[in-house]
Amino acid sequence: MLPDYRPEPLLDYTKPENAALMRAALDRVKSQLGQTHPLIIDGQPHTSSSQFATINPSRPAEVLARFAQADVEQGDMAVEAAWRAFQTWQHVPASERARYLLRAAAEMRRRKQEFNAYMILEAGKSWAEAEADTSEAIDFLEYYARQAVRLADQSHLLTQNPGEQLGYYQIPLGVGLVITPWNFPNAIPTGMLSAALVSGNTVVFKPAELTALIAWKMVELFYQQGIPPGVLNFVPGRGSVVGARMVAHPLTRFISFTGSKEVGLWIYEQAAKVAPGQKWLKRSILEMGGKDAVIVDETANLEDAAQGILVSAFGFQGQKCSAGSRAIIVDSVYEHVTNRVVELAKQITVGDPDEGSHVWMGPVIDQRSMKGIMDYIEVGTQEGKLLFGGHHIETPAGGYFLEPTIFGDVPWDARVAQEEIFGPVLACIRASDYDDALRIGNSTEYGLTGAVYSRDRSRLERARREYHVGNLYFNRKCTGAFVGVHPFGGFNMSGTDSKAGGPDYLLQFMQPKSVAEKL
Numbered sequence: 001m002l003p004d005y006r007p008e009p010l011l012d013y014t015k016p017e018n019a020a021l022m023r024a025a026l027d028r029v030k031s032q033l034g035q036t037h038p039l040i041i042d043g044q045p046h047t048s049s050s051q052f053a054t055i056n057p058s059r060p061a062e063v064l065a066r067f068a069q070a071d072v073e074q075g076d077m078a079v080e081a082a083w084r085a086f087q088t089w090q091h092v093p094a095s096e097r098a099r100y101l102l103r104a105a106a107e108m109r110r111r112k113q114e115f116n117a118y119m120i121l122e123a124g125k126s127w128a129e130a131e132a133d134t135s136e137a138i139d140f141l142e143y144y145a146r147q148a149v150r151l152a153d154q155s156h157l158l159t160q161n162p163g164e165q166l167g168y169y170q171i172p173l174g175v176g177l178v179i180t181p182w183n184f185p186n187a188i189p190t191g192m193l194s195a196a197l198v199s200g201n202t203v204v205f206k207p208a209e210l211t212a213l214i215a216w217k218m219v220e221l222f223y224q225q226g227i228p229p230g231v232l233n234f235v236p237g238r239g240s241v242v243g244a245r246m247v248a249h250p251l252t253r254f255i256s257f258t259g260s261k262e263v264g265l266w267i268y269e270q271a272a273k274v275a276p277g278q279k280w281l282k283r284s285i286l287e288m289g290g291k292d293a294v295i296v297d298e299t300a301n302l303e304d305a306a307q308g309i310l311v312s313a314f315g316f317q318g319q320k321c322s323a324g325s326r327a328i329i330v331d332s333v334y335e336h337v338t339n340r341v342v343e344l345a346k347q348i349t350v351g352d353p354d355e356g357s358h359v360w361m362g363p364v365i366d367q368r369s370m371k372g373i374m375d376y377i378e379v380g381t382q383e384g385k386l387l388f389g390g391h392h393i394e395t396p397a398g399g400y401f402l403e404p405t406i407f408g409d410v411p412w413d414a415r416v417a418q419e420e421i422f423g424p425v426l427a428c429i430r431a432s433d434y435d436d437a438l439r440i441g442n443s444t445e446y447g448l449t450g451a452v453y454s455r456d457r458s459r460l461e462r463a464r465r466e467y468h469v470g471n472l473y474f475n476r477k478c479t480g481a482f483v484g485v486h487p488f489g490g491f492n493m494s495g496t497d498s499k500a501g502g503p504d505y506l507l508q509f510m511q512p513k514s515v516a517e518k519l
């Protein structure tokens with residue numbers, strides 16, 4: 001009997017005793033850098049003719065690890081190994097599969113600061129953001145372990161038919177290809193992998209290249225729990241090469257993807273093609289981008305709203321799919337709120353998160369991303385009024401640091417108000433009234449998260465009905481969903497309408513089988 005699920009408590013690293021734990025873990029992790037890691041196919045390590053390296057975005061010359069880069073033949077091998085392993089893993093009872101997750105959760109909890117340290121170094125997360133990421137990973141393991149047991153046998157849901165004994169079982173799909181992004185480099189891969197595995201599928205895992213080391217530490221933890229060979233295959237490599245090949249493989253049964261809209265749409269289209277020898281229709285579970293907004297009306301607590309806008313826009317440098325990259329503020333309080341957000345932005349500490357918990361914003365993930373964000377800042381300067389920031393912050397080590405950047409009086413249909421920038425850039429939009437604010441809120445092609453700050457109950461109720469986002473928050477920031485508490489996922493071009501960390505999520509990795517036996 002398992003105790004009820006509860007989200008993992010977050011440690012406060014401003015406390016000296018917790019800071020000492022984190023500092024010690026960073027030192028330990030630094031002594032283990034510089035290794036080369038293989039692919040793992042069918043439980044065996046494989047090298048490859050080409051390699052790639054991951055670096056520290058605060059100090060780009062610092063190589064953290066090297067990885068074998070899978071070629072297309074190795075991609076095929078991994079899918080075929082997963083197919084063989086599926087023949088037995090699918091019949092392992094859900095309760096037994098769940099125990100691998102629970103053991104992994106216990107171990108990750110014991111090594112929490114170590115996992116945080118990898119993210120501080122490889123993803124440029126602040127200490128608090130890294131803590132939230134690892135805690136969420138633990139939550140996914142604990143939550144999906146419980147859900148798998150609950151969902152396995154749903155026979156009790158059927159209408160009884162006298163003279164028949166009825167069964168309704170959720171059975172796994174087959175081989176799943178799990179493709180992940182770099183921005184929640186522990187939580188997202190842990191959640192997507194554990195969901196697929198605990199549902200009885202076998203997995204080929206292609207992590208984001210930029211954060212392959214964290215992904216490696218996480219799969220290593222699964223291997224340490226004794227997960228059978230072939231059940232979880234680790235295949236880092238180029239998405240457009242090996243990723244694309246495995247999407248097309250006839251033995252791939254489903255693709256679970258989190259990443260950009262562009263790649264998600266491409267996978268959706270490719271997955272719809274039936275390859276020779278393929279016996280099923282592939283399922284695509286896609287979580288994509290966002291252009292999320294915080295709406296503020298004239299009845300709101302304006303200080304809370306300004307704080308909420310700031311944290312939603314600039315937490316982890318704005319590199320969250322849930323980031324509140326638009327602030328939609330009604331005209332009568334627009335000046336007050338934007339001025340306050342600018343004041344608060346001036347107090348943000350930008351720097352190398354390795355230095356301590358006082359660093360609130362680290363670097364953006366890489367040079368390419370920095371260039372893309374700077375290009376958008378250029379566009380924003382034409383489209384609106386630069387109120388704060390807009391520059392690259394030069395450091396001796398050449399880190400990818402950007403100022404938190406705020407544009408004011410941005411038209412609702414401007415590019416910086418419609419396109420996902422995925423960096424620390426906030427567009428403040430003036431709405432004539434609450435009606436206009438809601439309309440603007442719904443005006444993008446996405447529908448992931450949104451927040452409304454208002455004290456007017458009827459307006460909140462209207463937003464509850466009309467603001468079309470998967471995760472809607474009232475009088476709080478639009479980031480920071482907890483597993484099991486705020487099931488997470490968006491509408492429209494934000495994805496396939498699923499909810500990670502929700503009671504129905506695992507059903508996407510399963511298919512129901514109905515059995516009737518005449519008595």
Ligand code: NAD
Nearest residue numbers: 180181182207208239240243244259260263287288289321
């Ligand atoms: P990305 O789309 O560039 O890459 C995601 C993954 O897809 C990587 O592993 C990449 O190697 C792989 N890939 C690229 N091309 C491929 C192809 N042709 N075939 C198969 N795989 C391919 O995204 P990213 O930059 O890593 O992540 C940022 C994006 O992710 C943002 O748009 C963000 O909003 C989104 N995101 C969404 C959610 C959500 O829950 N909705 C969560 C986190 C991130």
